[in-house]
Amino acid sequence: MPTITLDAISKQYSRQATAVQNIDLHIKSGDFMCLLGPSGCGKTTMLRMIAGLEHLSQGRLFIGDQLMDSPADGCFVSPEKRGLGLVFQSYALWPHMTVEQNIEFGLRLRKLPERERRTRTGEVMDKLGIASYAKRYPSQLSGGQQQRVALARMMVLKPKVLLLDEPLSNLDASLRLEMRAELKRLHQAFDTTILFVTHDQWEAMTLATTIAVMSEGQLQQVGSPDDIYARPANRFVAEFIGNPPINQIAADSTLGSRLNSQPDTHMLGIRPEDIHLTQAATPYALPAKVQGIMPTGGSWVLDLETEGQCLQLSTQIRPQVQAGEHTFCQIQPEHLHLFNTDGHRLENTRYGQARIIRNNVSTTTYMHAV
Amino acid sequence: MPTITLDAISKQYSRQATAVQNIDLHIKSGDFMCLLGPSGCGKTTMLRMIAGLEHLSQGRLFIGDQLMDSPADGCFVSPEKRGLGLVFQSYALWPHMTVEQNIEFGLRLRKLPERERRTRTGEVMDKLGIASYAKRYPSQLSGGQQQRVALARMMVLKPKVLLLDEPLSNLDASLRLEMRAELKRLHQAFDTTILFVTHDQWEAMTLATTIAVMSEGQLQQVGSPDDIYARPANRFVAEFIGNPPINQIAADSTLGSRLNSQPDTHMLGIRPEDIHLTQAATPYALPAKVQGIMPTGGSWVLDLETEGQCLQLSTQIRPQVQAGEHTFCQIQPEHLHLFNTDGHRLENTRYGQARIIRNNVSTTTYMHAV
Amino acid sequence: MVGWITTALPNKRGLQLSLKDPATLLGLGLLTTFSYLILAPVISILMDAVNVNFGDSTRIGAEQGSFTLYYLERVFTSPISQRLFWQPLLNTLSVAIGAMCIAMVVGGIMAWLLSRTNLWGRGWFATALIVPFMLPTWTFALAWTTLFKNRSMGGQPGWLESMGYSSPDWLAYGPVPMIFILALHYIPLVILLFGNALRRLDSQLEDSARILGASRSTVAFRIILPLMRPALMSAMVLILADALGEFAVPYILGLPVQYDTLSTSLFRAISSRQTGVASVLAGAIMVLGCITLTIDLYLMREARRFVTLGGKGAMERRRPLGIWRLPATLLAATLFIIGVVLPLLTLFLSTIMRIPGRFHLSNFTLDYWIGTNLNTIALKNGILLTPEFWSATWNSLRIVGTASVCAGLLGLLVGYVVTRTPWRWLASSLRQLTFMPYLVPGIAFAAATLSLFAVQRGPVPALYGTSMILMLALIADQMPFASRAGISAMTQLGKEPEEAAQISGASWLRRMWSIIVPIQKGALVVGIVLPFISGIKGVSLFIILAVPATEVLTTYSLRLVDYNYTQAANAVVLMIAMLAWGGTILTQKLTKTGLAQGLES
Amino acid sequence: SESTALDDLIAAARQEPAITVYDSTGKIVEQAANFSARYGVQAEGVKSKAPHTLERIIREAQANNIQTDVAILADAPAAVAQLLDTGFAVNWFPADLAAMVDERYRDPLAIVMAPNVWTYNTALHNHCPIDNIWELTEPEWERRVALQDPLGKPSYVDWFNQMAQHGDEAMAAAFEARYGHPLPDTEESATAAWVKALAANAPLLTDSDSNAAEAVASPDQQDSFLGLTSTAKFRDNADGMKLGICEDLDPWLGWTYPSIGLIASGTQSPNAAKLFLYYLLTEEGIAPQAQDGKISTRSDISLPETEPSGIGALKAQLFDYSPSTAIDDWENRQDWQDLWMLNYRR
Numbered sequence A, B: 001m002p003t004i005t006l007d008a009i010s011k012q013y014s015r016q017a018t019a020v021q022n023i024d025l026h027i028k029s030g031d032f033m034c035l036l037g038p039s040g041c042g043k044t045t046m047l048r049m050i051a052g053l054e055h056l057s058q059g060r061l062f063i064g065d066q067l068m069d070s071p072a073d074g075c076f077v078s079p080e081k082r083g084l085g086l087v088f089q090s091y092a093l094w095p096h097m098t099v100e101q102n103i104e105f106g107l108r109l110r111k112l113p114e115r116e117r118r119t120r121t122g123e124v125m126d127k128l129g130i131a132s133y134a135k136r137y138p139s140q141l142s143g144g145q146q147q148r149v150a151l152a153r154m155m156v157l158k159p160k161v162l163l164l165d166e167p168l169s170n171l172d173a174s175l176r177l178e179m180r181a182e183l184k185r186l187h188q189a190f191d192t193t194i195l196f197v198t199h200d201q202w203e204a205m206t207l208a209t210t211i212a213v214m215s216e217g218q219l220q221q222v223g224s225p226d227d228i229y230a231r232p233a234n235r236f237v238a239e240f241i242g243n244p245p246i247n248q249i250a251a252d253s254t255l256g257s258r259l260n261s262q263p264d265t266h267m268l269g270i271r272p273e274d275i276h277l278t279q280a281a282t283p284y285a286l287p288a289k290v291q292g293i294m295p296t297g298g299s300w301v302l303d304l305e306t307e308g309q310c311l312q313l314s315t316q317i318r319p320q321v322q323a324g325e326h327t328f329c330q331i332q333p334e335h336l337h338l339f340n341t342d343g344h345r346l347e348n349t350r351y352g353q354a355r356i357i358r359n360n361v362s363t364t365t366y367m368h369a370v
Numbered sequence C: 001m002v003g004w005i006t007t008a009l010p011n012k013r014g015l016q017l018s019l020k021d022p023a024t025l026l027g028l029g030l031l032t033t034f035s036y037l038i039l040a041p042v043i044s045i046l047m048d049a050v051n052v053n054f055g056d057s058t059r060i061g062a063e064q065g066s067f068t069l070y071y072l073e074r075v076f077t078s079p080i081s082q083r084l085f086w087q088p089l090l091n092t093l094s095v096a097i098g099a100m101c102i103a104m105v106v107g108g109i110m111a112w113l114l115s116r117t118n119l120w121g122r123g124w125f126a127t128a129l130i131v132p133f134m135l136p137t138w139t140f141a142l143a144w145t146t147l148f149k150n151r152s153m154g155g156q157p158g159w160l161e162s163m164g165y166s167s168p169d170w171l172a173y174g175p176v177p178m179i180f181i182l183a184l185h186y187i188p189l190v191i192l193l194f195g196n197a198l199r200r201l202d203s204q205l206e207d208s209a210r211i212l213g214a215s216r217s218t219v220a221f222r223i224i225l226p227l228m229r230p231a232l233m234s235a236m237v238l239i240l241a242d243a244l245g246e247f248a249v250p251y252i253l254g255l256p257v258q259y260d261t262l263s264t265s266l267f268r269a270i271s272s273r274q275t276g277v278a279s280v281l282a283g284a285i286m287v288l289g290c291i292t293l294t295i296d297l298y299l300m301r302e303a304r305r306f307v308t309l310g311g312k313g314a315m316e317r318r319r320p321l322g323i324w325r326l327p328a329t330l331l332a333a334t335l336f337i338i339g340v341v342l343p344l345l346t347l348f349l350s351t352i353m354r355i356p357g358r359f360h361l362s363n364f365t366l367d368y369w370i371g372t373n374l375n376t377i378a379l380k381n382g383i384l385l386t387p388e389f390w391s392a393t394w395n396s397l398r399i400v401g402t403a404s405v406c407a408g409l410l411g412l413l414v415g416y417v418v419t420r421t422p423w424r425w426l427a428s429s430l431r432q433l434t435f436m437p438y439l440v441p442g443i444a445f446a447a448a449t450l451s452l453f454a455v456q457r458g459p460v461p462a463l464y465g466t467s468m469i470l471m472l473a474l475i476a477d478q479m480p481f482a483s484r485a486g487i488s489a490m491t492q493l494g495k496e497p498e499e500a501a502q503i504s505g506a507s508w509l510r511r512m513w514s515i516i517v518p519i520q521k522g523a524l525v526v527g528i529v530l531p532f533i534s535g536i537k538g539v540s541l542f543i544i545l546a547v548p549a550t551e552v553l554t555t556y557s558l559r560l561v562d563y564n565y566t567q568a569a570n571a572v573v574l575m576i577a578m579l580a581w582g583g584t585i586l587t588q589k590l591t592k593t594g595l596a597q598g599l600e601s
Numbered sequence D: 001s002e003s004t005a006l007d008d009l010i011a012a013a014r015q016e017p018a019i020t021v022y023d024s025t026g027k028i029v030e031q032a033a034n035f036s037a038r039y040g041v042q043a044e045g046v047k048s049k050a051p052h053t054l055e056r057i058i059r060e061a062q063a064n065n066i067q068t069d070v071a072i073l074a075d076a077p078a079a080v081a082q083l084l085d086t087g088f089a090v091n092w093f094p095a096d097l098a099a100m101v102d103e104r105y106r107d108p109l110a111i112v113m114a115p116n117v118w119t120y121n122t123a124l125h126n127h128c129p130i131d132n133i134w135e136l137t138e139p140e141w142e143r144r145v146a147l148q149d150p151l152g153k154p155s156y157v158d159w160f161n162q163m164a165q166h167g168d169e170a171m172a173a174a175f176e177a178r179y180g181h182p183l184p185d186t187e188e189s190a191t192a193a194w195v196k197a198l199a200a201n202a203p204l205l206t207d208s209d210s211n212a213a214e215a216v217a218s219p220d221q222q223d224s225f226l227g228l229t230s231t232a233k234f235r236d237n238a239d240g241m242k243l244g245i246c247e248d249l250d251p252w253l254g255w256t257y258p259s260i261g262l263i264a265s266g267t268q269s270p271n272a273a274k275l276f277l278y279y280l281l282t283e284e285g286i287a288p289q290a291q292d293g294k295i296s297t298r299s300d301i302s303l304p305e306t307e308p309s310g311i312g313a314l315k316a317q318l319f320d321y322s323p324s325t326a327i328d329d330w331e332n333r334q335d336w337q338d339l340w341m342l343n344y345r346r
């Protein structure tokens, strides 16, 4: 089972356009890793480099033990020899082949006997619900159908490493669920190492065994879904993951200084669901004014004002206050995320490692409304 | 403000491929209508017909009072004269123009003075976060950046009718939120009539004023988000919308006959969140065995077995039972959806119109986990 | 250009990578091959321009073979230069540019009608309108004079003249008819190259402009034309270069009114064996061609902007013409009548009339086609009953057919290298090199090729005297068509389809064979058909390089002229056109492409 | 001894590989076939224009890969300057024919002389409308003289040079006969004066012999043209053309131009090549070309009765080309072209 190792890789498209910068990443064999990051942060570029469609500008790339690409050593293994699968963000279907031929192509290359080719192609087309278009050309398909053909083309090969670039973006909810299940099955049945790009945080959180968060070509954090949510390595990750987004409080604001006394702290973060309303002034309670209440489907988001600072609070218990009312809110110090001037996470030492490790479930609670 | 009226329109690509069949639809001026439907059901085709890029095979199409296309009358108004905007599912950016030129093109056509063109282009690029790529060509952009350029190209024109074909599918969560807000603003500020295709039910439910559900080229139901969810017109709509999907119980099964005695009923539907666990045998209670419990982020989905039938139950209250335990579940008759042999909804007369009309909020509760 | 080459030189890493890159390796291979096949002959031709030629030593007063500026001076600065070069240059440019503009406009419109609309009889017109390119240009000139000839020419009166209208000289001879005829001749080239590119254009790109309110003309000028630039430029440079070298039409229609072009000057120098002057003139034509090419190179430098066939769901929709359907069809029909029916008819009539242009029943005969026991010396039967005709036909088909298939494939490879190699100098030198033969006078090129292949050089045995040398020379000679077709097509194909195949594990060969070639089927067909047509009606290469066993139709026809069997000779020409047409149809059938068809069929 | 020499040649030729013969007339195919039939020596004839053949021989010689063994070139000056003087080809004359072939035809060996004659339309005139060549330069014939483009047809300029060399007095005399006073000596030569005047009289230039003939003598032609065409064109009179020779034109009714026979220096079959040249100098050998009115340089071979132009009888009125001064033609070719080019007007 192949592992993928990126050793300080970078990619510059031109002098001005650096797409990926100095990334170290280790993808374990059998991993289901999800790449998350804002649009244009270099996810596609990463996948393309791993696939060999883009040359590294710097660094080294290994698949298994084998060096695949390294400008310093002058080594480069061409994509067709890397034996991995890639589903393109833009599908890249072959316009001159029918759906069936598109899917069958890889099997033909592997010189499978006609019978087996037929059955495997038929199977995967059935699974992805495109069997009835087998004889059509890509230009005669709808967007979602094209995307499924692109997926089918790779799945039929059962590659050991599968790179997926937003493979479900044009599919409807129920198809998406089915495809997801299909991917999971593939991952488990063939122990495929999967690297997956998605914009759907919920998808990332539920599918992935590991999540890698990128921003502006740099890796921000790699960890389990839980880790990423509960212990964001820096302000970017904290902000990017979670909905409503984390509240940020400057350490030198009135509120900030009240909450925190740890040195070096520049910014404090508190997730909306970690703020609680209380009726009375308990130890950590702060007086707050409710600015607004938004129901967002089974949960509520409250806009609070505390010591001149706006905070969002989210709760699953129907709030007993009205907009405009004064009340108290409570922030447990151990729930605070501390970041230094560079935006890096500081260990919340003052309050020890008191933070309760959340389980997967609670982490994802706030993901789904994205 | 233009309304759009489709009068029994159909589209056949070839003898075998009928993409759209006999659709009547009225889109009111200032409407924010969302087209929902499985992949390949004809959504793109509909938009293209309204835009005039595809000729009707049958029927008539009006925009405002003006007949736009009617094969019977030999009338056809070409797309450039219809004055509406369309964001293509595949972007259709012009590869030979820079981002800026792509966006500016429509303004140039309208002969706006250079100054105004500049400011408007600049504005929209800023809003969509693509200002720094102004001088790049589309092939040098990431997928999400391209999609934003496609969106910008239309938004800059502030058209009276805007047709959007999955315009946010390649964007990350936070951008998506921003874009959505932007669309809403556009809709309100300029009273734009918007027809929107999305695969994201949550997006549909929260953005749209009206939802049209399609399947296999036919219109299944048109109504407010609430309506669609609470009163699905047929089995397809009931199944397609909602996650976890609605439970279906054959009327002639043991359970079915216990729950219902209305004639003509062929199938009963009950939404997972309308099933409740109780500890004791209350009037409507049924004995059930818990097969499994899945936490899905702030809510839980339980697989139950009742009278030989599998049911899914979803709840936001942490269930107090364990997998394998025996318990009771309760289904209020007024929550049942009844469908006849053709799959059409039957009014649930026996229990009167007792059903509480849910508000928008609660409806969407079960959407977001899609 | 030199500075630019140095900046484009790859660094060490680039070098390592490129040397593993099939495109670059292939490119280097092609470069070597074509340097040998094309560059060497071209250089040897140009050398004659500055070396004292055989028999000129007395006049110049220097040893034969020594360096001299005499020829250059004669052509550019001597008192005669005005008549020898400058005036012809001006004339050449006006004719070439005029013909090119008309051909581009009319051909462009026709290509669009044929490939993107529901014109009546698209499929049929798509093949029929190619015919003008299959007829030698002089047949148009013949048709023209038959119609418009006036008294100043004497001889059999023109048709208009016999109907009582005497056409003025400017209509009968000189630039006007030349431009018109050459435009007619080149329209098919535009239809083929441009139409082929249009078919690969995602119609959604058009759609999105129309949605924004762009009128038809705006869509055409702001969206379609810029995107079609590779194909348009290819058609343009091919037309310009060919028109620069076009000899027959200017000679026939220009002589009566003393309207000379560079090619007529060149022809005169060659036929009176003034090799030095001929080389200078050939060089001048090459320089003009190179200027065109440089413009092309400049305009095409950012190739990625012209990728119209990417990965994401392209759409091919035909636009209904509405009320314009009939007028558009009539336009096509008119073009067909003027460009095909008229010349073919005059040509055909000239094969069945004993005395040209004389419409008496007794003057008509089918003897030249199917007569037997004719009372003539060398042609006992009509050509269709003459074995020599058939053996020449077979030679033509065999030699030209093989050469054009090779050229077509090589052209596509050139296109591949030009668009894919990271080495810009490699791309541009291949581009220029493969275009050269077009600018070189056929006889000079053939003679130079002969010197190259008459002896064994390295691994290449002495090929002179075999049909192999003809094929090689034909391939080299027809590379301009093939490579332009390949380059313009490849420029518009994105990398993604190939990358997808690469990911599936397809080797380079496999990718070429299963992905690139099929997607570019249309371009390949153009790259085969154009060389085939131009090769089968070509003369000069055969005249120098052929040996008796390889007599082809064109040389056979020339021989007939010599026997004064003009009618039979014209009949052979007609048969050549028919073969070209048949070959075109066959290629399209075999590859299942037609200009009017879409990608899916 | 004559016949033994020939027999030896034939015997030697039969031992040699087949030869290829290039000529600018298509008749060579037939002649070569006849030759093979006659002597059992394989020969193949190929039609190819003079510049092409010259190019071919030079390149073959340079590459030392000889495929062309014999060439019959209708461009005597170039043949001399570029093949004989450079040694790429050699001249050979069968000594036993010395009695029948005039000295000036021997080096280089001229095989046939092709007559070009001034013609008129016999339907419009009973006899030639002019009787002095200078009349062609007069206003009456402005734009009414048809001839091939001298710049594209080097034999025409060679003819100018030959006239200036060998016939200038006759030209001057003809001028005086026409105008009653001698040519003012402002010109280099009478010929030059005539060429200038002809060029300035806007003659109709054609791209081929046939077109010149048609301009003059198409059956439905209504305007009177005079033309310069080869005698081969008279064959078309059988099909209704109305060509007539301008008999008794002063000083000549036309001129001849030779085809030079050469043997490639490196040929593998020198004897077969010689034999072929010899054969062309026989009545049988030259017959196919004699049909076109081409006159053998052998004085004892006359044109056949069936020759349509009847030039055989008028041989004396032709200005005859002297191959032996061909090199002078070569050297002056360019000057004559320039003269024509600078004076031509249309």
Ligand SMILES: Nc1ncnc2c1ncn2[C@@H]1O[C@H](COP(=O)(O)OP(=O)(O)OP(=O)(O)O)[C@@H](O)[C@H]1O
Binding pocket: A133, A139, A140, A141, A142, A143, A144, A145, A170, B013, B014, B017, B018, B019, B037, B038, B039, B040, B041, B042, B043, B044, B045, B046, B089
């Ligand atoms: N050119 C064509 N020829 C034949 N069938 C076509 C053609 N274009 C589209 N179709 C078919 O028409 C149906 C509707 O296509 P359409 O693109 O409208 O679907 P859609 O609802 O937009 O789907 P998606 O969500 O996947 O984009 C599909 O089944 C598709 O396969």
Ligand SMILES: Nc1ncnc2c1ncn2[C@@H]1O[C@H](COP(=O)(O)OP(=O)(O)OP(=O)(O)O)[C@@H](O)[C@H]1O
Binding pocket: A013, A014, A017, A018, A019, A037, A038, A039, A040, A041, A042, A043, A044, A045, A046, A089, B133, B139, B140, B141, B142, B143, B144, B145, B170
């Ligand atoms: N050919 C190119 N030349 C210059 N810059 C490029 C090129 N291709 C991509 N880029 C830039 O590199 C950055 C990373 O692109 P990439 O496609 O990897 O983003 P991504 O993370 O996949 O984004 P998305 O989610 O929008 O698809 C982007 O800012 C993009 O504009």
Ligand SMILES: [Mg+2]
Binding pocket: A043, A044, A045, A089, A165, B142, B143, B144
């Ligand atoms: Mg991407």
Ligand SMILES: [Mg+2]
Binding pocket: A142, A143, A144, B043, B044, B045, B089, B165
């Ligand atoms: Mg669609």
